[in-house]
Amino acid sequence: MNETKIQCDNLGHRYPNGVEAVKGVNVSISQGEVLSVVGQNGSGKTTLVKHFNGLLKPTDGKVMVGDLDASENPVGLLARQVGYVFQNPNHQMFASSIREELSFGLKNLGIDPEMIEVKVNNIADEFHLTEYLELNPYRLGFSLRKTVGMASIIAMEPNVLILDEPTTGQDFLGVKTIRDNINKLKSEGKTVIVVSHDMPLVAEETDRVLVMCDKELIFDGTPAKLFSNNAVLRKTNLKPPQISAFATDVGIAKADEAILSIEDALKAIK
């Protein structure tokens, strides 16, 4: 697999209505990293990640996606390397069957029909969608529609996947499926960028967290450092997972290294 590094230098974005949503962001993301982007709504996190595949163009600074300058290349070209899975699956679904939905991106990539069929069958199998292939996407519940949205982007085999609020509105199994997918993508060497309010997901599945607050990147480090950094947590109103808060309060976590999972907590008291 070739590699896609994402590099932002002094990235700024001001919307046409004059509202500045992101300013002065410097960040570099290597191939194979699994990271999350967190912050309250309106903090600039979605605006930031939309630059990673050209959905938005910088109004200040520079974004490189692999060898391509994001300002000078169309989203169609950047999207081959960086796939974006929307928060609301309805925003990316328009085909009349799941099969067509999963084929759409592949057709756009100019892949021949026989190969598309093979790929679609494989991806459907992987995501447990085979039995629904001929159904209209709207016959499926929200959770399954979200799975289809993710599968249709993964089918195109981009180097980098951006998942926007993947666990919103999901039940236990929906969340588990998404976590399994993230780990599978990680094991295949894909870069996974998760935009999320789901702190247990951030803590347990991602290795690095970017915290956006009032347009700026104010923290870039491990989840263990974030969830032990009271200044950043207070400023952004982010709450650590319950087990992290418990471990810190009863003194089984180190001062600057939060406990991230139940397994971690069990190890710490052994």
Place this chain on the structure above:
Amino acid sequence: MSEIVIEIKDLKVQYPEMDTPALNGINLSVEKGEFVGILGAHGAGKTSLCLAINGIVPNMITADMYGSIVVAGEVPPKIPVRELAQKVGSVFDNPEFQMSQLSVFEEVALGLQNLGVDKDIILSNIGTALEMVGLKGFEERSPFEISGGQQQRLAMASALSMKPEILVLDEPTSNLDPIGKEEVFTVTRKINQEEGLTVIIAEHEVEVIAEYADKVVLLEHGEITKIGTPQEVFPELVNKQSETGVRVPQVTEFANSVPNKFQGVYPVTLSEAKESYIK
């Protein structure tokens, strides 16, 4: 004995396009002022139960219904949804879909105007409702230019302006950020504790349900399979999270792995866990 405000017996709901019933033999009674959390996987029947209580099923969404349901002294299938809204307020998961007016004030006024309520009462009810949800001063703002948490509190104000006895909330925080979630939960608890409203809430945020609910109801495949206090129900679900589709609070799962560290008590909230933990 406390007053019963919801009494459901052998309730079955069957949508015409589905093979199996959405609700199958539900028995539930809720006392006035109770805070009831409804838990369950997608498709377990949470939404159908909420919609049966506020009468949207079968009055607006067609379904065959069997058994009996009495809500605030009314039989929901027998009276128009709009009239029942004076006793049962409803809040859904997507606040934006509930907004239609140019200002926050008009948004809250809409339901009351449709009922033909006297102008002075409308004005006073709107004031009280906006006060309760902390949106006093927002009267002239556009419902589309406020935050998600504010929109959802506005939806609550619209429901509260009718002075209902019961508020039904179906995954009200699913589309909100952490600040928005907290705003909605805080207001929900306040109207329960200070105004005495009965609250029925379907929600995936189990940590909050564990802290606020008097009673939790677990739905599986359209049936109630567990009912009790959070302290009774969550510990029993620790090893059944995949099966039921319901997560348990992290501290409950942790305590289940090391019961001797918790004096045999199964905590369901952070403060309970901290109190019973043996250092």
